[in-house]
Amino acid sequence: MIPGIEGDPLVYLNGEFTPLSQAKISVLDRGFIFGDGIYEVVPVYGRKPFRMAQHLARLARSLDAIRIPNPHTAEQWQALVARLVETLDAQDQFVYLQVTRGVAKRDHAFPRNISPTVFGMTSPFARPSAELRESGVKAVTMPDERWLHCHIKSTSLLGNVLARQYAVDRDATEVVMFRDGFLSEGSSSNIWVVKDGRLLAPQKNHLILEGIRYGFIEEMASAKGIPLEMRPVSKAEVQAADELMLSSATKEILPIVSLDGQPVGAGRPGPVYARLRQGYDEAIAAL
Ligand code: PMP
16 A cells, blocks of 8 residues: 555545545535434554454444445455555554445435445544643533434534534533433543442443443453443432543543532542553553
């Protein structure tokens, strides 16, 4: 694979690698018209994808949920990701994959006989800095006003976009959202609560996106003997937390040290965060 020129990396679109500046889709693509598509973000460390099988399984689940036939086998997706990684020199990258229902005359109902649009790109990944891991981040609470199929990693992200901007407007990194008084998730992350040494997280259901880090943290908690309760978590419990954390592909795990301007626990990263962070770094080093 020939690397793209500086500032104009190669991207994948419908079977071909082209410079980003030349990759074009039809304005009738249903991804553009309706947000009728799904996506994935796979982090790559030392040029090796992290938890690829889990990402591809979630991609397949999202496609199934919106009834788009999976255009590729797992092996083909893996090969595509490997080729994308080759287009950049960066050791750490994040690969973005998107599938939309395809191009058709505008009509809400599914068109017949169209092929999905497949897009892939990769970007250099600057991991959260040591400073950020030590200082932690600020978050603000808000009601979760999104739809009821949050388990689908849909490109229809307006609710998430508005939520993230709500945080940015308040000088915070992320929102912590509540539906009917119970914790759901962040605009683009899962949220974790620590109380008396126990880790609390909302159950995996249609109200949250099951992060690939959700499963990873579940495994780490079990390996490290940290009790994990997956159950409805009330706003009062979040506000009384000893520690709060967020997790996502690009943020990894970060401590939330301030919520709505109030310190979380001691107002600095706590011991459960430190243990999970160590496990995260070890897993990456072992890739
Ligand atoms: N929830 C939402 C709404 C997200 O956008 C993300 C990030 N994709 C997550 C949770 C975390 O998922 P992951 O660990 O796979 O990045």
